[in-house]
Amino acid sequence: MSSDIRKAGDLDVDVDLAHLFASLRRRWRRIAVFAFAMTAIAFLIAVTATPLYRAETRLLIEMRESVYTRPQLAEAGERAALDSEGVASQAEIISSTEILTQVARELDLASREEFEAAGPSLPGRLLIALGLKSDPAATPPEERVLEAFREKLQVYRVENSRVIVIRFSSEDPELAARVPNAIADAYVASQRAAKAQSNEDATEWLEPEIADLRQRVREAEERVAAFRARSDLLIGQNNTVLATQQLAELSSELSRVRAGRAAAEAKAQAVRTAIERGTALDTLPDVLASGLIQRLREQQVELRAQIADLSTALLSSHPRIRALQSRLADLNAQIRAETVKVLEGLEQEAQTARLRERELMADLATLKAESARAEEEQVELRALEREATAQRELLESYLTRYREAAARGERNYLPVDARIFSRAIAPAEPYFPKVLPITLAAFAGSLLVMGVVVLLQELFSGRALRPAAATFTPVEQVEMPPARAQEAAPGRGAPPDEVNVEAAAEALISTGVARAIFISPEGDEAAATAVLVAREVADAGLRVLLLDLTATGAASWPTLESDVYPGITNLLAAEARFSDVIHGDLYSACHVIPIGTADPARAMRGIDRLPIIMSSLTTAYDLVVVECGAAEATALARIVDEDARLLVSVLDPKDGAVATTAETLRAAGLGTPLLVSPAGRIPPPAPPGRDVA
Incomplete structure (x- = not known):
């Protein structure tokens, strides 16, 4: 294994930023040449590219109807046409195939070179020959023109507005302006034609409907008249049936007659009582109201006055007084007779x-029956009248709409709900290519790309990496003389051989052992030695597996992205298969079995399966490197056999634990171990939360 890869594998390195960015300064010539070359190519492409011109036309979607000509009940339609979905729909209509085809024919776009499809490239022809791509030549010319047309056209709605933009780009500035104007004109014309067609369709539909409605209105009114004549329903005041009105009047008359009868009976009873009791009759209003009685009363008063005058001079038996008293008695008899x-x-x-009351009651009963019958017939009459009224109102509505549609068609007044408020003009300058921005962007981009490439080369080569800082002094390789070793461990044999990582790897390869059993008496930091040896052997081309049997997983965590992978404990607990627990090292071709995630107590119950597992791994790999941590000699009996080699990881040769471990292994009959030192390397830091011996 090379020195650079070993540094990455140890995960004990930092990036040397000063060295990394110094590489840009060292290779500035290469970066500059590449940047200027790319800039020159971009400049030539921009200069030789065909200039493109762009122009746009803008439409406003709005109701063009006047308040004086707007049809009734049009408000809902206006809101639907002016909402967001309505404006977006109009944008789709503008870019429809029908309008684009019409404009393409009108401007004869098929005769222009920029609308002719270029021949397929060599890869394109190959795909066509293999049937993986359609042949453009087989496409109709009009369809090819439309495809090129759509590539150059943009139709979109301005956000939060009812404005639609028609934008077109072309090699010809005049054509760039003519096309969006022609599309806008074609759209307005199509909308006007659509309104005219809708108006004509409405007129054609209303004519037979109006004729049918007229017939239905006539029939409904005839049914109303016929029913009224048949039922003899007469309407009086306040639009009520005559029988009902008469019933009300008769009820009022009956009440009045009853009141008169009661009054007459009361007066007669008062007069009768007065006569029977002989009381003065001149106190009764009805008696006093008689003219005859009033005259008799006057005579009576006059006679009484005469009698009174004569009584002052004559006796009561005087004939004259008796004659006056006789006349007074006659007057009283006449008054009584008149009272009777x-x-x-x-x-x-x-x-x-x-009698009048009885007659009225009989008439009232008759009118009640007549009124009930009239009300029933009135209900049916109202239903017929409602039907006739509804038919009449519908007819009037249809007649109004028909007259309005006919007038619009005759006067050709069909305003389109869109207005062209900004027409395209021929642009003076092309929008593409912009030579200066393209050249500057190419220069900046090429500098950036080449700089990144140089930095990546430095990183992957390892030249920009340096050992990470640590909290302890780097280990130095110290040769302990035999006398010093004897002094450190009195009574023990000669110290074992001590080699570095490369020498240990060469020894394992040359001897052809199947297992390398590492013991790290100095703690988790020393477990990195087993990782370095496994990677060194893997770099030599052998199939190597690193098995982590430490309590903390110190040997496997630097080789994997996470320390929660399934491992040997899962295998012992029968929770996983070999394919689940074997993982690839991040920095070499070595394979790794981590400590795992199973319950340690459950895994120990299956410890008897460890020799079988080791045997299977030995069969599959050229070398199995086992890191046992600070294990005791008695615990190694399960995995040590004649094909195994014991190795002790050494960080500090002066540490007495190293010599003690070597002596313990010899005493247990496991042979003299090989001491392996990282030769001055800084061991990797322990993961957070793990013990550091």
């Missing part, structure tokens, strides 16, 4: 009132 006649008159009046 008044009583008889009152009784006769009461009798007459009773």
Whole structure:
């Protein structure tokens, strides 16, 4: 493995910005040559390109009707034509095939070169020969002209307005102005023709409808007249039936007669009572109202006065006084007789009132029956009249609309709901190509592209990378003399061999071992050594698998994008298959099995499956690198066999844990391990939340 890739693989590097941007300064000649070359090409293309001119016509969608000529009930139609959807619909009508075809024929666009379809290119002809593309020559000429026409045409509505813009681009400035004007004129003409046709269709439809309505109105009115004659319904005042009116009048008369009868009976009873009791009759109004009684009363008063005068001089038995008293008695008898006649008159009046009351009651009963019948017939008559009125009103409405449509057709007054308020004029300057902006944009873009290419080259080559800063001093390779080692570990054998990553990889390749068992007594930082060795062997062309058996996943997390991938614990817990737990290293061809996400307790229950798993992996790969972390010698018995090689990762040769681990492995009968040091490399930092030994 090269030095640059090892730096990326360790994930312990930073980007050297000073070196990165210095590469732009070193290669400025190459960047400038590329930029000027691209600018020159863009300038030549812009200068030699065919100039295009653009012009536009603007229409306003509005109601052109006057308040004096606007048809009745037209407000709803006006709102529908002027809303957002209505204006958008008019824009679609303007760009319709019918209008474009009419304008293309009118301006003879088919004879112009810019509307002729160019021949297919070589790849296009190849696609046509293979049947993957249609042959343009097989398309009708008119359709080809329309296709080119639509490519040069833009019809759109100005946002939040009722303005429609017709924009057209062409190589000919005169044609660029004529086409949108012609489209606008054709649209207005088509709208006027559509209104004329609609007006004519309405007139043709109204004529037979009016004739039919006239016949129906006549029949309805005839039914009303016939029913009225048959039912003999006479209408009195206040538009009421005569029988009902008579019934009301008769009821009023009956009430009056009853009141008169009651009054006559009361007067007669008063007179009778006065006669029977012998009380003074001159107190009764009806008696006093008699002229005869009034004269008799006057004579009576006069006689009483004479008697009174004579009584002063004569005795009561005087013949003269007796004669006057006799005459007074005759007057009283006459008054009483006249009172009896008044009583008889009152009784006769009461009798007459009773007879009149009975007659009125009989007439009232008859009129009630007649009124009930008349009301029933009146209901039916009203229904017939309503039908006749509705037919008449509909006829009048149709007649009004027919006269209006006929007048508009005769006077040719059919205003279009659109107005051309801005006509296109021939542009003086082309809108394309803009030589200066294109040239400047090409220069700036080529500088940017070439600069990015140079920066990427520096990044991928590794020249712009440098070791990341750390919180501890880089490890130095220290050769411990045998005497020093003996002194550090008294009573133990000679220290094992210590090699760097490249030498360890060469030793594994040359010996052809199937498994490389790494132990890291110094903690998670030392686990990076196993990763470096696995990548080095993979770069040599062997199929290598890195198996992470550490408690924290320190060996696999720098090689993957995330530390939540399924791994060996999932395999031991029978929660996954081999294809689910094997992942690719981000920076080499090495494969990785991480620690996994299964419950550790459940995974330990399946630890007996580990030798079988190791055997399967050994069969599939040339080398299986196993990082065990700070494992004890007794725990390695399951994975160590005759094809395995023990290796101890070393960060600090002075650390007594390294020598102790090597001695423990020898004492357990596992042989002398090979000490592997990263040779001065800075170990990768531990992930957040993980222990650092």
